[in-house]
Amino acid sequence: MEMGSLARKFVRRSMRIGKKRNGKYDAVRIVYNRIDSSCEKFALKVEEECWRVGAHTLLLGYSSERAKIKYTLSPEKSLREMSPFAEVIAKRADTLIFIGEEDKPNWAMGLAAKVKLTAPVREKLHEITDGRKTRWAYFGWPVPGAARAYGCAVKKFRRIFFDSIRKTFTPELIKLCKFYHDALAEKNEVRITATGGTDLTFRIKGRPVLVDDGILSNEDIARGDVGVNIPAGEVFIAPLETSADGKILFEKVAIPGFGKLDGLELKFRRGKVVSYEAVRGRENFTKFLKANTGEKDRIGEFGIGTNPGAAYTGGSIIIDEKIFGTIHIAIGNNRGAYHGKNRASSHLDIIKDMRRGQVFVDGELVMNRGKPAR
Template sequence: MIDPAMFPKLAENILNLLNVRDGEAIFISGGIHEQGFLEEIGIQVARRGAEPFIHSVSNDFQKRMLETYTVDQYRRTPKIMKGVTESMDAYVIIEPYFDPSIKSFYREKMQARSDGMFPIMQIIYGEPGKRWVYMGWATEPMAKMYGVPVEILEKLVIGGCNIDYGRLMVDCEYLRKVLDGGRYVHATDPYGTDFKLNIEGRRLNLDDGLWSAEKEAEGNKGGNLPAGEVFVAPVETFGEGRIYCPLTIDDLTRGIIIKGVTLEFKDGTLIPEKCTADTNESVLRDTLEKMVELDIKKYGAPNALKVAELGIGLNPVIDRAIGYILTDEKIGGSVHVAFGRSDMYGGNVQSNMHWDFVTSPEITLEVEYKNGDKKLIMKDGKLQY
């Protein structure tokens, strides 16, 4: 159990990233097992002159709703939630499930829920969008699902939030300068990863855990905690190669671990029939199929297969992959590539999916500039200053 004595500092980290302003309405959401922390956030929001609104439910209620709601009900956009989202100025969500594995038994309903919630996601992450923070959490059932002791999960999530943000800002700014003006990035590792992407002219996003007027002005209105990456939306029609991801979690339910994933893509597009996994390959393929189905329905194109993100992890505390993408993608010395939605941070693709695949932490990454010069960014997972 996370020590309540840490709540004030963790809440302060959230508000530093959110930049709460006098008179604003802040929607705070999570599970009832986090109630004390949610209320601490609310108190700190009130101290800044804003209005907190807290919404929390139990894991039992979430499970019973999954059992009770029909697929058609999940496909409808929730009217009350849509109204709240339109009214709020900013959104805070703390990992809501005490036991996320309950979602793994309701794949069809989770697909329908993704469909129904999409208009709400557009209000938050589309244009003009809302300011937002998504923070992780640690519970015994979560740790069991990820196959680690709860102390390790807490170290990765809570320890990953309690870092030197000044140092992280320096590392993020260094990477921004190195990538600025770059055309291609090339990544390789000892496990078969070998891909090339085009980032020319694309916005460079700094996830340093701190709000800035510059980031908000360019449309970067939110962030995750733990923080710690620099990311960019590559050109969607370019890029090819192979990515080896030791483990990830099913993007549809966030409740099933998939291990030993190998992805192949060409012209910026995943080739599903060449995507494999050592465990739960059927889940990998089924999720891609379901998300493509949703995107064809909405956009007339399989947008879920488009390359969406190149990210470079920089968090100094997070040192291992467990399948929890929120922390895995921040591993210092790792690279991740996502497929699906990219319009919320500088790309051009809308999709119901944004699925990150994190490489081994032994990646080598090189940037090539417009004039043909090259610079080594990372060698065997070590940042090259």
């Protein structure tokens, strides 16, 4: 898909950027990874498309390396303060867009204590934007540094990304989203079982079922569902926060900024992670928990991947959580667009391959070995 056409579809159809009800034009902040020239080129196309519809823009470059240097050099007192620039953007921007990936996904290793100092500020910024129902988008882009960190060949990484993007706006994806939406809507209990001892149950009664199909519809906006991921392809819901009981095994886990794990087993009691073990990399999960605040270890989301073009990258969450045949559980923040109650500085998605598992909703089989049980 040509960049200009993709930018047009994203700005006009996905995000509905343009003139507001009061007659003024949207204010759009765009952050992009400046390390990759193709990512920068696409960000410029998005900005130009915003200009075509009258929007005011703020374009900011980002890199993992600069983030690492910032945390290394900044005094602790400064990190605890809210940046006046970040505060103004949170209070005034109508749309927040991030384009790219981390060029060094594990940049925060060794900086957990300093990262934690900013957690209350990050929580406060979430509260501001959630309260204003600020539209947001995470537009993934295949940054080569991310591919290398995930152990995925750059050529393969790019192919997976663009295959996923092409599938985002297709009838096939929309049909899968509808099936799982209807399977979860107005239901009470979800049970996940799989080989390796997985048996996790939680309740969803009263919670809205959300669909990430890459488009903000009138219905989405009316409900306050103001976020978009591209590549898209996910049906998700916020479980009742104290309802999860049992255990679940994740074969491979990638935690942005903290590293990878193999064979992570989480045990939940009354919604909270009460113990965890891993075959390899347990210390990375420990460091992640220590670096965050609030309900960082409480269930926050249950999601089902619906993008047939997505494939495992080894760490790009925006792709991996969309893979058709997978589910994911998130722990941490689920306020705002998720319609949950957890306040936390983090939201960690953990993906599970369901080719050897089942999902039951109110006792009825909904997913069998990764496929819809029709």
